[in-house]
Amino acid sequence: MFESAELGHKVTKQVYARQEPKLREALLNAQFDLAQAKKFPVLILIGGVDGAGKGETVNLLSEWMDPRHIQTRAFGDATDEEGQRPRMWRFWRELPPKGKIGIMFGSWYTAPIISRVLGQSDEAGLKGSLEEIVRFEKMLSDEGVLLLKFWFHLSKKQQKTRMRELEKDPHTRWRVTKFDWERFKMYDAFRKVSEHALRETSVATAPWTVVDGSDARYRSLTVGKLLLESMKSRLQKSAYKERRVQAPPLLTDNLGLLRDLDMSQKITKEKYETQLEKWQGRLNLLSREKKYFKKHSLILLFEGSDAAGKGGAIRRITGAIDARHYQVVPVAAPTEEERAQPYLWRFWRQVPRRGRITIFDRSWYGRVLVERVEGFCGVADWMRAYSEINDFEEQMTRGGAIVCKFWLQISAEEQLKRFTLRQKTSFKRFKITDEDWRNRKKWNEYEQAVCDMIDRTSTEIAPWTLVAAEDKYLARIKVLKTIAERMEAAL
């Protein structure tokens, strides 16, 4: 992939002087349109060889365009808060919102490439990381992010010359350190691994552009023009077009997942109280287990029919653990900042660090439940969400999280009884809204969506626990017991 970039492209002073002002103006205009439309963000990844003009290009882009709408982020060592979360967390927190240009200097490619070069990972490890990246970038692209990936290249000889030049000049001498020369020794390995990485991740929706870094004028014009063309062509596209994807045929044979739940089980109040004490005590002990929480975090999420008792179950958990360790995240409509990001962004920002517990009252599954049923997103969007969510949970799990997912199910009759009761009990009245009654009318659609969700997202690492919640006592005990057992298994 680097052959063309070693041809020694050059742009003369004259050509540059003629083209630069026009390019600059066009970039500014495109950037202005981008900021006005606020329809999508632009994300530019900058990678490649040291001395090939990465930093210079980043500075130039900031100079050419309006810096108020560019956010440059450089990724060095992870902070504590970053290191204690899944690997991708630090990148998610720095994604540019719609209307802005984000430049990432170093990215999710850095760690996989470097660790392969240093022999810290093997071929299979690298392959796994790259596959993950391809899926992640596809998701970004499906979510509307305009992703541009630039790789700045120099041949071995060019890099050596460049470093010598920098060293000779007293004003730039500081830019070349011993560490850079150490790294230079690994040029061949670095070249081989990065070529492989680029090839594997150069897909239609997010191709790499390898830029010959030897001539400043050439590389500046190349990056600028490509950025311009990409922005312009994207801005001209009419509003987001739903790809024509048919809804999958309803596999009514999976409805048994919910319908076969035994809703008749009950326990007595006395038994409930003994069991509650037992499992709350167990959960409490586990939540104070330092050995466990040094390596792990706990993510609990609750979905369920309206009035199925999510809140009650959550309070039985929080009642057993120290308020310093948990956080309940009630999921309501996204804020302005959240709407300007891919839909998983608002959940990523709540991912707990090690030693902490986050309880989601409703969750990212809204995408394949309410958003599917109510048509808030297109068919293609909720269909791809299953695998995106599986990827998300896999990343959390790999980052040390135990993910427990609960679906609380009640029958339509029981729901009606609870709705009516809520309306009668004045201090519960806030719990019942017109929307609940509207949702109830779509019982069958929701049932199908739930069964599809369980079918497609109940994984070995993050299985769904279906809870027959007709009897609240039973449901709460099952929830507490499940959490305690998952934690014990991880110890």
Added chain:
Amino acid sequence: MFESAELGHKVTKQVYARQEPKLREALLNAQFDLAQAKKFPVLILIGGVDGAGKGETVNLLSEWMDPRHIQTRAFGDATDEEGQRPRMWRFWRELPPKGKIGIMFGSWYTAPIISRVLGQSDEAGLKGSLEEIVRFEKMLSDEGVLLLKFWFHLSKKQQKTRMRELEKDPHTRWRVTKFDWERFKMYDAFRKVSEHALRETSVATAPWTVVDGSDARYRSLTVGKLLLESMKSRLQKSAYKERRVQAPPLLTDNLGLLRDLDMSQKITKEKYETQLEKWQGRLNLLSREKKYFKKHSLILLFEGSDAAGKGGAIRRITGAIDARHYQVVPVAAPTEEERAQPYLWRFWRQVPRRGRITIFDRSWYGRVLVERVEGFCGVADWMRAYSEINDFEEQMTRGGAIVCKFWLQISAEEQLKRFTLRQKTSFKRFKITDEDWRNRKKWNEYEQAVCDMIDRTSTEIAPWTLVAAEDKYLARIKVLKTIAERMEAAL
């Protein structure tokens, strides 16, 4: 302050059973109104003696009300990212937005009280911290936050009994640790210091309520009722009333601050280039000085007349430093999440950690410039902003930041020339808007606002640097030189 709380208040089961449902209902209604109105946040601080029911009360409040609109935060040890920023940063990042109830379990009182008890700070240190807290809470209250402070109290005898009780019961035994008994030995010192702290910080806008923690029913009803009454009375108040504060008489004798600037100085392009190289080089060396950046961060802020060359000056700084270390924050209109918080919140969230540089293109001074001149906030609001800003900068400085503030000034004639030029140069056209022309008509009002700002916020720790920017070259050199010298002085 604890006498009344040791009287042994009790509420019988019967009274509680009668009052609790009503209180619950009223609290829910008030909370619902709060969430609907989104006019102000409620912030509840929970402090006091261990075993006095702090945790139980927090859980109860979450049970009584709708947990979707409550955010509970407990503050243990600071994380890396918190520890590397000013002390108050971690509290700012957890402030509840308008319409929500935030409960802080542990707060800005914890550290000052504990370190005094342990003898790590002296009387004067405690006094300083408490005065700072009073100012901070006054600001919160002025910004509309409904602040409630509860202190849960037990007499020494009661605490001992309580801990013994907890220890006897096998289900609660875990709640009492060796550490708790160690702390119990310091009961008297803790009581003395906290009584002092409470007295000093019990001011009209944010009084403490000391709650007798010995009887669960009593303390629950007490907290619930007080919360209810405070929310109700605040909700009934008609929209934010501007306190009648007169604008201060215009002290036209401070206009000399700007008018006396020598705008005629110039340097040649050749000299500029030599100087630029020199100061950029110096800045670069300093920005890579590990000794410095282990203890410090750098905050640069730019204000100035429109077209005074802020962007150009900023680019000369960024051109000299590694993109991995800085971040430019262009200050535009606040987002929805930012509007739901005190005005300084959006700047606190950008405060750099040690080793990092943040450059603000416009800043918190908007409060006393554009917001004052355009009447976006009341007279009382911008008048109090001077001292709030001084407090803010003092906290940053104490947290290790070097704060450099630049005002770039040009003459009205020069501005007209630049505006006209910008309109002619097509790629600079985006830089000039109708608003710029409107602002220009208010030249005199802005001039007064700027002079007042400099008068009131140029402090020893965070002085203003006035830059005669008629000559861009000269202005850029002065900026670079100032930063380098401030950094050198701190080394």
